[in-house]
Amino acid sequence: xxxxxxxxxxxxxxxxxxxxxxxxxxxxxxxxxxxxxxxxxxxxxxxxxxxxxxxxxxxxxxxxxxxxxxxxxxxxxxxxxxxxxxxxxxxxxxxxxxxxxxxxxxxxxxxxxxxxxxxxxxxxxxxxxxxxxxxxxxxxxxxxxxxxxxxxxxxxxxxxxxxxxxxxxxxxxxxxxxxxxxxxxxxxxxxxxxxxxxxxxxxxxxxxxxxxxxxxxxxxxxxxxxxxxxxxxxxxxxxxxxxxxxxxxxxxxxxxxxxxxxxxxxxxxxxxxxxxxxxxxxxxxxxxxxxxxxxxxxxxxxxxxxxxxxxxxxxxxxxxxxxxxxxxxxxxxxxxxxxxxxxxxxxxxxxxxxxxxxxxxxxxxxx
Amino acid sequence: xxxxxxxxxxxxxxxxxxxxxxxxxxxxxxxxxxxxxxxxxxxxxxxxxxxxxxxxxxxxxxxxxxxxxxxxxxxxxxxxxxxxxxxxxxxxxxxxxxxxxxxxxxxxxxxxxxxxxxxxxxxxxxxxxxxxxxxxxxxxxxxxxxxxxxxxxxxxxxxxxxxxxxxxxxxxxxxxxxxxxxxxxxxxxxxxxxxxxxxxxxxxxxxxxxxxxxxxxxxxxxxxxxxxxxxxxxxxxxxxxxxxxxxxxxxxxxxxxxxxxxxxxxxxxxxxxxxxxxxxxxxxxxxxxxxxxxxxxxxxxxxxxxxxxxxxxxxxxxxxxxxxxxxxxxxxxxxxxxxxxxxxxxxxxxxxxxxxxxxxxxxxxxxxxxxxxxxxxxxxxxxxxxxxxxxxxxxxxxxxxxxxxxxxxxxxxx
Amino acid sequence: xxxxxxxxxxxxxxxxxxxxxxxxxxxxxxxxxxxxxxxxxxxxxxxxxxxxxxxxxxxxxxxxxxxxxxxxxxxxxxxxxxxxxxxxxxxxxxxxxxxxxxxxxxxxxxxxxxxxxxxxxxxxxxxxxxxxxxxxxxxxxxxxxxxxxxxxxxxxxxxxxxx
Numbered sequence: 005x006x007x008x009x010x011x012x013x014x015x016x017x018x019x020x021x022x023x024x025x026x027x028x029x030x031x032x033x034x035x036x037x038x039x040x041x042x043x044x045x046x047x048x049x050x051x052x053x054x055x056x057x058x059x060x061x062x063x064x065x066x067x068x069x070x071x072x073x074x075x076x077x078x079x080x081x082x083x084x085x086x087x088x089x090x091x092x093x094x095x096x097x098x099x100x101x102x103x104x105x106x107x108x109x110x111x112x113x114x115x116x117x118x119x120x121x122x123x124x125x126x127x128x129x130x131x132x133x134x135x136x137x138x139x140x141x142x143x144x145x146x147x148x149x150x151x152x153x154x155x156x157x158x159x160x161x162x163x164x165x166x167x168x169x170x171x172x173x174x175x176x177x178x179x180x181x182x183x184x185x186x187x188x189x190x191x192x193x194x195x196x197x198x199x200x201x202x203x204x205x206x207x208x209x210x211x212x213x214x215x216x217x218x219x220x221x222x223x224x225x226x227x228x229x230x231x232x233x234x235x236x237x238x239x240x241x242x243x244x245x246x247x248x249x250x251x252x253x254x255x256x257x258x259x260x261x262x263x264x265x266x267x268x269x270x271x272x273x274x275x276x277x278x279x280x281x282x283x284x285x286x287x288x289x290x291x292x293x294x295x296x297x298x299x300x301x302x303x304x305x306x307x308x309x310x311x312x313x314x315x316x317x318x319x320x321x322x323x324x325x326x327x328x329x330x331x332x333x334x335x336x337x338x339x340x341x342x343x344x345x346x347x348x349x350x351x352x353x354x355x356x357x358x359x360x361x362x363x364x365x366x367x368x369x370x371x
Numbered sequence: 372x373x374x375x376x377x378x379x380x381x382x383x384x385x386x387x388x389x390x391x392x393x394x395x396x397x398x399x400x401x402x403x404x405x406x407x408x409x410x411x412x413x414x415x416x417x418x419x420x421x422x423x424x425x426x427x428x429x430x431x432x433x434x435x436x437x438x439x440x441x442x443x444x445x446x447x448x449x450x451x452x453x454x455x456x457x458x459x460x461x462x463x464x465x466x467x468x469x470x471x472x473x474x475x476x477x478x479x480x481x482x483x484x485x486x487x488x489x490x491x492x493x494x495x496x497x498x499x500x501x502x503x504x505x506x507x508x509x510x511x512x513x514x515x516x517x518x519x520x521x522x523x524x525x526x527x528x529x530x531x532x533x534x535x536x537x538x539x540x541x542x543x544x545x546x547x548x549x550x551x552x553x554x555x556x557x558x559x560x561x562x563x564x565x566x567x568x569x570x571x572x573x574x575x576x577x578x579x580x581x582x583x584x585x586x587x588x589x590x591x592x593x594x595x596x597x598x599x600x601x602x603x604x605x606x607x608x609x610x611x612x613x614x615x616x617x618x619x620x621x622x623x624x625x626x627x628x629x630x631x632x633x634x635x636x637x638x639x640x641x642x643x644x645x646x647x648x649x650x651x652x653x654x655x656x657x658x659x660x661x662x663x664x665x666x667x668x669x670x671x672x673x674x675x676x677x678x679x680x681x682x683x684x685x686x687x688x689x690x691x692x693x694x695x696x697x698x699x700x701x702x703x704x705x706x707x708x709x710x711x712x713x714x715x716x717x718x719x720x721x722x723x724x725x726x727x728x729x730x731x732x733x734x735x736x737x738x739x740x741x742x743x744x745x746x747x748x749x750x751x752x753x754x755x756x757x758x759x760x761x762x763x764x765x766x767x768x769x770x771x772x773x774x775x776x777x778x779x780x781x782x783x784x785x
Numbered sequence: 786x787x788x789x790x791x792x793x794x795x796x797x798x799x800x801x802x803x804x805x806x807x808x809x810x811x812x813x814x815x816x817x818x819x820x821x822x823x824x825x826x827x828x829x830x831x832x833x834x835x836x837x838x839x840x841x842x843x844x845x846x847x848x849x850x851x852x853x854x855x856x857x858x859x860x861x862x863x864x865x866x867x868x869x870x871x872x873x874x875x876x877x878x879x880x881x882x883x884x885x886x887x888x889x890x891x892x893x894x895x896x897x898x899x900x901x902x903x904x905x906x907x908x909x910x911x912x913x914x915x916x917x918x919x920x921x922x923x924x925x926x927x928x929x930x931x932x933x934x935x936x937x938x939x940x941x942x943x944x945x946x947x948x
Contacts, residue, residue: 012536012539012540013536014536014537014540020620021616021617021620022617022618033540036540036696123692124617125617126617126692126693127608127609127611127615127616127618127692127693128690128691128692128693129436129688129689130440131436131439131440131689131690134441134442135440135441138441194690198691198692200609200691200692200693200694201692203694203695203698204692204693204694204695204698227769228769231776232772232774232775232776233775233776234775237774237775238775250771250773251771251772251773251774251775252769252770252771252772253769253770253771253772254769255769255770261769264768264769265769268768268769268771351695351696351697352540352618352619353612353615353618353693353695353696354695356617356618403789403790406790475814475816475817478816478817478820508839508843509839509911509912510839510840510843510911510912513840513843513844513847513912514843517843517844517846517847517850517851520846520847520850520851520852521850521851523851523855524820524823524850524851524854524858527855527858531816543862546855546858546859550855553851570912
């Protein structure tokens with residue numbers, strides 16, 4: 005004897021505390037079990053790719069801040085490196101190292117944010133989030149010290165970085181690098197040994213290595229599934245081939261693996277920063293690039309490893325001061341595309357945890 | 372002038388009231404009037420405590436959570452931010468009380484008001500001092516359980532009346548959860564009631580006074596079960612699945628705004644104090660503190676105990692993530708319920724031994740204490756082993772790979 | 786004054802109980818009907834208190850208002866939305882006749898019985914006596930009732946199983 009029940013269609017978002025912005029998930033529920041899910045994006049679409057065609061190559065850098073606003077530095081980095089490759093501009097050594105330091109700092113900040121909100125989605129009453137904010141705050145202080153901005157940095161320029169670091173930067177960074185491992189050990193104790201967190205995140209939102217590769221996922225999503233792939237190793241850009249670091253790889257591809265991969269990546273980033281600080285050469289921080297420079301005609305795709313995954317820029321130049329085409333391969337969007345497969349058959353609570361473990365940034369999803 | 376004879380004895384606020392009643396009797400008032408007046412005095416006392424507690428608790432909770440979360444918490448309004456709750460209340464009162472279009476108007480308005488009734492009634496049976504109890508029911512413990520079971524319906528009323536899918540989800544969760552958690556809580560209290568041999572809270576406190584020992588020393592397992600079970604019944608982290616901010620936004624009170632929301636917020640705090648008070652009187656001797664109540668008024672000690680236990684709830688809230696619904700149910704049915712049953716059976720056995728062989732309490736009670744603590748330890752460790760057998764206790768950390776192990780794609784040049 | 790208080794309480798509770806019971810069959814919304822039913826249960830519990838039966842009163846609230854009503858809420862929530870009204874059907878006439886007969890019977894008995902007035906009892910420890918009664922003279926019916934409940938529970942589980 006079956007009891008007649010009706011499916012319940014619930015809109016999770018666009019205004020929901022756990023959708024990390026204005027992402028909307030239309031789920032069909034049987035009780036609390038998700039039988040169907042539909043992703044609705046576009047609430048934060050600002051038409052950046054089109055707007056960029058009306059602005060000069062240099063003027064487009066602030067747009068890249070506002071895509072993944074939690075990792076503005078890597079957005080800058082990816083765009084600048086693409087344009088430099090297109091125009092064949094040599095970047096001074098010092099600028100390359102500064103870029104690595106700042107990109108890795110940004111990765112730590114972004115991963116701290118991602119893990120904090122992830123545990124928050126698991127229901128911890130914001131405590132881990134505030135702890136992670138504390139570390140992120142120190143990194144943002146360093147950013148502010150250097151370029152005056154904290155969130156939308158607009159720090160990198162085509163041919164280098166906008167400013168050289170101030171004198172007090174390196175000692176402060178040293179303090180931070182010495183302090184952060186202890187802090188993250190503490191979070192390991194707090195979170196990784198927490199039975200409830202394990203119950204909530206293990207074997208939840210599993211995506212297998214094959215599926216992850218077929219869905220073209222990248223970043224911690226891909227590595228959590230057990231695929232050792234990192235653009236910094238596989239297709240080194242900048243001076244990344246000079247550093248010695250490891251790729252953390254998960255086992256089953258569940259939410260917990262993605263969480264742990266991020267935790268481990270923070271430590272790897274710290275080790276890269278340490279090496280970069282030791283090797284930091286003196287010299288000029290930016291190559292001479294004319295303000296209205298015109299790259300030669302041509303098209304290019306270049307990618308970097310952003311905190312969220314593979315961030316690529318596809319640019320076409322027609323020889324004018326404006327890009328003819330400005331396309332972004334945003335990791336958030338492509339990682340998000342796997343969400344439906346991961347959440348169908350789970351409960352609402354699991355879906356929220358899964359979404360949190362993907363670490364999307366709606367600014368980058370919608371652009 | 373018997374009114375003035377002992378009125379200043381504030382160690383037990385029952386004393387001044389008793390003097391007053393004597394004076395009224397001398398004045399020739401009939402029993403009914405005196406009954407009504409003394410009841411009114413008690414009600415005023417309890418209501419003023421509840422009102423002050425609800426306001427102060429907002430501040431305490433926010434400050435403590437702030438400390439736990441390495442921030443300061445409210446510190447702007449008044450000294451140490453003490454007036455923050457007042458500011459909150461002013462803000463809530465002047466907000467528009469929105470009501471969804473298709474909401475069930477009467478139920479929607481009634482729910483936040485009615486939900487206060489069980490919360491306040493719970494205080495009426497608590498003994499604040501030897502003579503300081505408003506209604507010394509001899510079924511006090513059962514009365515408290517009955518009150519907690521009615522809260523379910525009222526929360527469901529709120530969720531159903533809101534006509535919101537999140538609210539319905541939340542209220543169905545509440546019902547499922549409260550039904551599951553009522554059983555272990557009742558069985559845990561059964562252990563206490565069996566041990567003390569009475570269901571009256573005054574009786575339980577005086578039992579602890581007679582045998583010169585808090586009941587937690589005899590009933591550690593019941594204490595733990597009650598603490599965890601009541602965390603769930605109170606809808607607090609880690610069992611706040613009914614409100615589950617990150618999942619179903621605010622659950623049953625998602626559509627409430629203004630002071631109606633404020634009432635739900637306040638009643639949660641009042642309920643937490645009520646449960647802390649129940650724990651304090653059942654397991655920690657209530658007003659009785661090994662003779663200390665001779666020097667410090669018992670009700671102040673009692674309030675101290677209430678807030679010590681309240682601190683545990685705040686601590687839970689500040690540190691723990693939330694269970695999933697099914698995990699929470701599994702915890703109730705697979706862990707708490709068997710433990711509570713074993714505990715109740717153990718107590719029955721002990722009481723049987725005690726009464727049947729007429730052993731003096733001085734010999735038998737320390738043995739019971741040791742046995743019960745050992746039992747609690749064995750059971751908790753054993754259940755932990757059994758429950759976590761399916762799960763590796765320590766998770767596999769990510770392996771660190773030196774190099775990529777996927778085929779390198781074509782070089783990305785134009 | 787003492788008796789007056791009890792008398793006032795009795796009439797107020799009786800009015801509440803019967804009023805709620807009347808509303809229970811008059812309202813069309815099933816959810817409201819359940820809430821009126823709960824109000825009626827609480828009223829009955831109040832009546833028990835005026836009769837000095839505190840254990841029964843508390844048990845009434847715990848079991849009827851707290852548990853039985855939750856079952857009814859589940860029943861209503863599991864019925865499809867379209868039928869969540871008290872809809873009229875062809876059983877109205879038989880129901881009217883039947884309830885009329887019941888009312889007539891109860892009225893007849895109430896009028897014909899010679900009622901004896903009992904003095905008002907006091908709040909004694911009723912719980913202990915009920916416990917004694919359940920476990921010594923009435924232990925057989927008590928155990929049979931619990932076996933019946935277990936059987937019902939197992940039956941329910943068997944019915945809702947998927948296979």
